[in-house]
Amino acid sequence: xxxxxxxxxxxxxxxxxxxxxxxxxxxxxEALTRAQERGFILLTxxxxxxxxxxxxxxxxxxxxxxxxxxxxxxxxxxLPGAEPLVPSAVAVFPAANWLEREVFDMFGIRFPGHPDLKxxxxxxxxxxxxxxxxxxxxxxxxxxxxxxxxxPSAIIPKTPPRQA
Amino acid sequence: xxxxxxxxxxLNMGPHHPSTHGVLxxxxxxxxxxxxxxxxxxxxLHTGFEKEMETRTYHQxxxxxxxxxxxxxxxxxxxxxxxxxxLLGIRAPRRAxxxxxxxxxxxxxxxxxxxLGTSAVDVNVTSLLMYCFNDRERIMDIxxxxxxxxxxxxxxxxxxxxxxxxxGFVERVRGVIDDVPHQLDEYERLLTDNLxxxxxxxxxxxxxxxxxxxxxxxGPIGRxxxxxxxxxxxxxYGGYEEYDFDVPLGVAGDAYARYLVRLEEMRQSCRIIRQxxxxxxxxxxxxxxxxxxxxxxxxxxxxxxxxxxxFKLVSEGLHPPVGEVYSAVESPRGEKGYFIVSDGSNRPARxxxxxxxxxxxxxxxxxxxxxxxxxVVVAIASIDIVLxxxxx
Numbered sequence: 125x126x127x128x129x130x131x132x133x134x135x136x137x138x139x140x141x142x143x144x145x146x147x148x149x150x151x152x153x154e155a156l157t158r159a160q161e162r163g164f165i166l167l168t169x170x171x172x173x174x175x176x177x178x179x180x181x182x183x184x185x186x187x188x189x190x191x192x193x194x195x196x197x198x199x200x201x202x203l204p205g206a207e208p209l210v211p212s213a214v215a216v217f218p219a220a221n222w223l224e225r226e227v228f229d230m231f232g233i234r235f236p237g238h239p240d241l242k243x244x245x246x247x248x249x250x251x252x253x254x255x256x257x258x259x260x261x262x263x264x265x266x267x268x269x270x271x272x273x274x275x276p277s278a279i280i281p282k283t284p285p286r287q288a
Numbered sequence: 289x290x291x292x293x294x295x296x297x298x299l300n301m302g303p304h305h306p307s308t309h310g311v312l313x314x315x316x317x318x319x320x321x322x323x324x325x326x327x328x329x330x331x332x333l334h335t336g337f338e339k340e341m342e343t344r345t346y347h348q349x350x351x352x353x354x355x356x357x358x359x360x361x362x363x364x365x366x367x368x369x370x371x372x373x374x375l376l377g378i379r380a381p382r383r384a385x386x387x388x389x390x391x392x393x394x395x396x397x398x399x400x401x402x403x404l405g406t407s408a409v410d411v412n413v414t415s416l417l418m419y420c421f422n423d424r425e426r427i428m429d430i431x432x433x434x435x436x437x438x439x440x441x442x443x444x445x446x447x448x449x450x451x452x453x454x455x456g457f458v459e460r461v462r463g464v465i466d467d468v469p470h471q472l473d474e475y476e477r478l479l480t481d482n483l484x485x486x487x488x489x490x491x492x493x494x495x496x497x498x499x500x501x502x503x504x505x506x507g508p509i510g511r512x513x514x515x516x517x518x519x520x521x522x523x524x525y526g527g528y529e530e531y532d533f534d535v536p537l538g539v540a541g542d543a544y545a546r547y548l549v550r551l552e553e554m555r556q557s558c559r560i561i562r563q564x565x566x567x568x569x570x571x572x573x574x575x576x577x578x579x580x581x582x583x584x585x586x587x588x589x590x591x592x593x594x595x596x597x598x599f600k601l602v603s604e605g606l607h608p609p610v611g612e613v614y615s616a617v618e619s620p621r622g623e624k625g626y627f628i629v630s631d632g633s634n635r636p637a638r639x640x641x642x643x644x645x646x647x648x649x650x651x652x653x654x655x656x657x658x659x660x661x662x663x664v665v666v667a668i669a670s671i672d673i674v675l676x677x678x679x680x
Binding site: 285 | 331338345501522
C-alpha cells in the first residue's frame with residue numbers, strides 16, 4: 125500500500141496502528157487521486173491543526189476510508205503560517221466542498237480551485253479565524269456587579285508534558 | 289413548458305421552520321413547484337465546542353459530546369472516551385465494555401424512535417409521535433437510573449465507567465427490549481403498507497450509491513443507498529466484534545428505504561442488548577491505572593499514594609503521549625469520529641469532531657434536485673439531522 129505513494133510522500137508516521145503519510149502540498153491532488161483509485165473511496169474527514177508558534181504552522185489532514193477491505197489512511201499536508209494555501213480536493217471528492225469551507229472559516233487556510241470558498245459556520249462578517257491558537261477565548265463582559273470574568277482556560281492551568 | 293413559467297423564484301425556508309428539526313435555512317430555487325437548486329445555510333447553532341475542548345482537560349471534556357449531539361447521548365460519550373483510550377493505549381475492563389455497548393444500543397433505539405415519531409409528524413401522521421416518545425421515555429428512565437440524568441449523563445469515564453449498574457437494571461432493560469419489537473410491529477402496521485406514507489416516501493429524496501459515496505454519507509443514509517458500511521462491522525470498537533448482528537441494507541436509496549433500514553436497526557439493537565445482558569458478569573468497571581482513573585474511595589483513607597494520585601488527577605488531569613489518533617463509532621446518524629491531537633500536556637491540542645449530520649446534509653441538494661417543495665420536508669426528516677451535530 126505504501127509503495128503506491130512512493131515518491132509522493134515525504135515521510136510517514138505510525139502511532140497506535142494508524143498510518144499518516146506526509147504529502148508535499150503540490151502533490152496532494154495526485155495523492156488523493158491515487159488513493160481513490162486504490163479503493164479509498166470515502167473522504168471521511170478533512171480538517172486542520174494549528175501548531176502555532178511552531179513552523180510549519182498548519183497541517184491539513186485528509187482522512188480516507190476504504191470499504192472493502194476496511195482500511196484507513198491519513199494524509200497530512202504541512203503549510204507555512206505565512207502562506208496557508210493548499211489545492212482544493214473538491215474535483216476528486218465532492219464531499220470536500222463543505223469541509224474545506226469549514227477549514228477556511230476556522231483556520232483561514234485557502235483552497236485555490238474551490239468553487240465557492242466562503243464562511244460556513246461563522247457569520248459572513250466575522251473577523252478572524254476562531255480555531256487558530258492566537259484567536260483569544262474570553263468570557264463576554266456581563267452586567268453583574270463584582271463579577272470578574274475569568275477565561276475558561278484558567279480553571280485548570282495547562283501543565284507541560286511529563287518527562288517519561 | 290410555456291414561456292410564462294421559465295422564470296424561477298427563490299424560496300427561503302427557515303432558519304425557523306417546524307420541519308427543520310433545529311435551525312437550518314434553505315435557499316431553494318424553484319421552477320414552478322420543482323426544485324432546481326438548493327443552498328443550505330448552516331451555522332446557527334455553532335457554539336465552538338472544538339475550541340472549548342482545547343481549553344479543558346481530557347476528563348473535563350466528557351461533558352461536551354452529549355451536548356454536541358443530544359439524541360444519542362451515550363453513543364457520543366462512548367465515541368469520545370474510546371478516542372482518548374486509544375490515545376493512551378488502554379482498554380476498559382470487560383464489564384465496562386459490555387455496559388457501554390448495552391447503553392449505546394439503548395441510546396440508538398431512543399434516537400431512532402424520536403426520528404420515527406417526528407418524521408411521521410412531518411407527513412402528518414400525528415398519532416405516532418406520542419407512542420414513540422412514550423417508548424423512548426422508558427429508555428430515558430433506564431439511563432437516568434444508571435447515570436442520574438436523562439440526557440447529559442457524564443456516565444462514561446476514560447478507562448471505564450463512573451459507577452456500577454444499580455439494582456434492578458437488568459429486569460428493567462429486559463422489560464423494554466421485550467416490548468420494543470412488538471411496538472415496532474404495531475408502528476409498521478400503521479406505516480409500512482400505508483398508501484399515504486408510501487406515496488410520500490417512495491421515490492422521494494433519492495440518493496444513488498455513487499452520490500452517497502461521493503458525499504461521504506454514512507449511517508442509514510449510506511446504507512439506504514446500498515453502501516455496505518457500518519463502523520461496528522468494518523472497524524469494530526469496544527467489543528462489538530463479539531456480538532452477532534446484521535446490518536440492514538436498502539437498494540432504492542429513497543426515504544422509504546431509510547425508514548426500513550432504521551426500523552430493522554432498532555430490532556438488531558435489541559438483539560445486541562440481549563447478548564450484552566447475557567455477558568454481564570461481575571468485575572471491575574474502571575481500569576486499575578492510577579495515572580488515568582481515580583483511585584477507589586476506600587483506598588483514600590488508607591493510602592497516601594492514592595491521595596496523591598487523586599490530587600494530581602483532579603488538579604492537573606492526565607498526560608497522554610504525544611501523537612494523534614482517530615477513533616470512530618457508529619452513531620444513529622452515521623460515522624461519529626473524534627480526531628485528537630495531543631502535545632503531551634494535560635489538554636488536547638486539537639479535538640476534531642467528525643459529525644455525520646454535516647456530511648449527510650451536504651448531500652441534501654442532490655437528494656431533492658427535481659423534487660417538489662413538499663418533498664423537502666420529507667427529505668430533511670429522512671436524513672435525521674441533529675443541527676447541534678452539524679454546527680458543533
